[in-house]
Amino acid sequence: MINYRYLGNSGxxxxxxxxxxxxxxxxxxANEQAAACVKAALDVGISSFDTADVYANTAAETVLGDILKGERRESLEIFTKVYWPTGPKGANDVGLSRKHIMESINGSLTRLQTDYVDLYQAHRxxxxxxxxxxxxxxxxxxxxxxxxxxxVSEWTxxxxxxxxxxxxxxNIQLISSQPQYSMLWRVIEDEVVPASEESGVSQIVWSPVAQGVLTGKYKPGQAPPEGSRATDEKGGADMIKRFMNDDVLTRxxxxxxxxxxxxxxxxxxxxxxxxxxxxxxxxxIGASRPEQVTENAKASGVEIPAELMTRIDEALGDIVERDPLKTVETNPQERPA
Structure with a gap:
């Protein structure tokens, strides 16, 4: 079963x-496959679920709400986010204005079929x-x-x-940060993590397998496997391209x-x-097949010895991205249209 951890300086x-x-x-x-993945998550003991209003332009919240509606609400922790353009993407359908936040939370609750979310996050x-x-x-x-x-997510x-x-x-509790973090992308370590520790905030990290690169399925000098994220022109390929070079893949x-x-x-x-x-x-963790959830769940509770942590650093060498400025550089300085 999956271990639990406290979120920030909270209970x-x-x-x-x-x-x-x-x-x-x-x-x-497909929705049936999505339901199978969520059921697999519940079966291995995962009770925390993360989504956002922008995912599939609100449709991902609807799918998750439909799947979870038969579960005991008190036994779940449901997270969602607000910031990116949604709906018809009008002038006020984006950002963190009072108008957009108040309207967005109501929309998210309706789609998720719940009276409340456990965690509401500023997506940028x-x-x-x-x-x-x-x-x-x-x-x-x-x-x-x-x-x-x-x-919050991807804040400096x-x-x-x-x-x-x-x-x-x-008199409210801001307790979490949701940044990208992996062996290859460590930009939070020098500044965000120390600031979070002193502020009672902890991390819920996304892309721990670097969009699939750290699974090892992408080989240097070879074309990406058919159907993999690197071949997905709907968004996946764009996200993964920073890692898709032979130096990274060889390491x-x-x-x-x-x-x-x-x-x-x-x-x-x-x-x-x-x-x-x-x-x-x-x-x-995300999944397109339930067996991925079952397999990845085995990472819970694993302790990596210090000497192996050192060997990981040595294996990856200077391909690791550590620059804290990447948090600013990869985020919009004005609201996206």
Whole structure:
């Protein structure tokens, strides 16, 4: 079964493997297959589920809500997010204005078929809305009982500090950060993690297997496997392309003997690796097949010895991205149209 960890400086426990439906539900995966994946997650003990209003332009929330509606709500932790354009994508269908937040939470609750979400997250930082307005709107969402806790995604260290400061003043709990984090993408380690630790915030990380690169299925000098994310022109290929070069793929192949020593698949090793960071509360895993969920669940509770952590660093060498500025560079400085 899956281990639980506290989320930030709160009493909320979540499963250290959290099921996410970005790029899958209502997009790459048929609804019946999506239901099978969620059932597999529940069967292995995953009770935390992450989605967002923007996924499949709101349809992913609907699919997840339909699948989970027969489950005991009190036994689940449901997370969603707000920021990116949704609906007809009008001038106010995007961002973290009070208007968009208040309308978006109502839409998300309807689609998810629940009275509240456990965690409501700012999907990016909105440079066009005063932070005070954003946090006040989040506080009202909490006071109305529509969300229990607040989180952020891909915010810088300074943005997290300011958000937590305002949350404290408003007497609500901002307890989580959802950044990209993997063996290959470690941009949060130098600034975001220390700021989070001092602020009572922990990480729910996405892409722990680097869009599938860390599974080892992409070989240097070879075309990507048919049907893999690297061949998905609907969005997957664009996300993975930063890792799709022979230098990275050659280094990744050096991880296979380390995984074998631990009797793990390379995907399990990658997920277990992010969970070694004490500031990480959960790794988000997605799936297009239920057996992927079952296999990845075996990463829960794995402890990687220090000497093998060192060997991982040596194997990957200087291909690891560590620059904290990447958090700013990969995020929009103005609301997307």
């Amino acid at each position: 909320l426990k979540i499963t250290e493997l959290t099921y996410g439906n970005w790029l899958t539900h209502a997009s790459q995966v 930082y909105d440079y066009e809305t005063p932070l005070e307005e954003t946090m006040t709107a989040f506080a009202d969402v909490v006071r109305q009982g529509k969300a229990l806790y607040i989180g 260290a300074d943005q997290i500090r300011e958000g937590v400061k305002l949350a404290d003043q408003l 990744v192949q050096k991880l296979e003997p380390i995984a074998q020593e631990l009797d793990l698949t390379m995907a399990q090793l990658a997920i277990a690796w992010v969970l070694q960071n004490p500031n990480v509360s959960a790794a988000i």
